[in-house]
Amino acid sequence: MTFPVLQDKVIIVTGGAQGMGEATARLAANAGAKVVLADFNEAGGQAVVDSITADGGQATFVKTDVSNPASVENMVKQTVDAYGRLDGAVNNAALKPDVDPLSDLDDEYFDRLIGVDLKGVALCLKYELRQLIAQGDGGSIVNISSTNGFRPQYNQGVYTAAKHGVVGLTKNAALENGPHNIRVNSVAPGAIETPMLVESIQDNNLKPEDVAPRLSVLNRFGKPEEVAEGSVWLLSDNSSYVTGTVLHVDGGYTGR
Template identity: 60%
Template sequence: MTNQTFPVLEGKVAIVTGAAMGMGEATAKLFASAGAKVVVADFNDELGQKVTEEIKANGGEASFVHVDVSNEAEVEAMVKFAVDTYGELNVAVNNAARAPDQAPIADFDANVWDGIMAVDVKGVALGLKYQIRQMQAQGKGGSIINISSVSGFRPQPYTAAYNSAKHAVLGLTKTAAVEVGTEGIRVNAVAPGAVDTPMLRDALERFNFDPEAYAQQLSTLGRFAQADEIAQGSMWLASDASSYVHGTCLQIDGGYINR
């Protein structure tokens, strides 16, 4: 699959959370190839450093920072790290998430619920808090992209916590958008469909689903998305090409939601 990149993020400083693998890794690498200085943020130090070194080896500019997005002090430190390292913050992608739960509502595990909510919802809210504060202080606007899911529109059974979390991400996106739009800070979401990532492959194995058959159910294109295809949507929202796109959600789902 061709991955065309133009310098549409030249001069911008971007944070990508959950950037050690999957969609976050693809987004960090694509942003760097488009000219951004990228802060690779993740709790997995080994894989995060690996992504950072790969970006540098390909001529990009990147730095790694350890972050647990459910920890407020670490999220605040992440934003400070970006500014201390590169001077400002222009773009943020709140991508970090936990894998979906697997139980009917009548049997859900409260500990699993709390873990998913801590990362997928609280983590996005904390990201917004400190990213917006920094962009407000700079007075130059910015773009924030929150990663939701098709499950925020069309829930899957037995994933109550994940479905609820991804609905909440849309609510956070809309709330932030109505609060900060007049300051030139654009806030949008992306709702990926089924993306061929380690998280998806692990989930398919846990649920004992056949990948080929499942792809037919989750896309009218009959295949899983590649992580780069989702990253392209985030790059457009991060760029000035989407300067009048605000408070909305870009569905990148192969037609799944409307089938």
């Protein structure tokens, strides 16, 4: 998507230092947005911002821990301080899936994963919605779920629970904020070729060529840019009558 469907809109992208978040931040900037890239990885996030600005885009980095309320509140504040307003967000930040059956639940990782993948989305919604409501002229938010939110995977019970929760938060936020002309949707990626997917495959002692045909009727992994296209469309006015829904970008996985 190269035409300016987000011209001069101010967009937050969390987890933007790599993978789908990076691709989304780049595409949003290419579509004309002023991008605030939020991530805990300061070096990686700043490198993406520097690359976007070198290419003529507008972007700012804000170090953010989405599991921390004060950090998320600061993210939104820094966005408004930098660009004067907020028009939308892609709440993408997430940790990799767990790798153990629930009978061997890792209590510590449970807290970390839920803190980022579920609580983090809830906190982002809280402060993003407050700003959009205060401005009074609408907006669009995209929460990144997963095919796990619809079909579980072995030994990923915590991740599956978190992604189910993201879908629930999306539907509630859409219901509550429609009267404010704020749209809230979700993108549910399937097997996307990101560092997190590669690491997860390695953690499960699998090979990519064995996994891809099981996770896509197209027999390949998706690309981060393909997910970014869906998010940018949902952020744009081209999807102006779409809210409370889930866009599956999964190579047909959940449909078979």
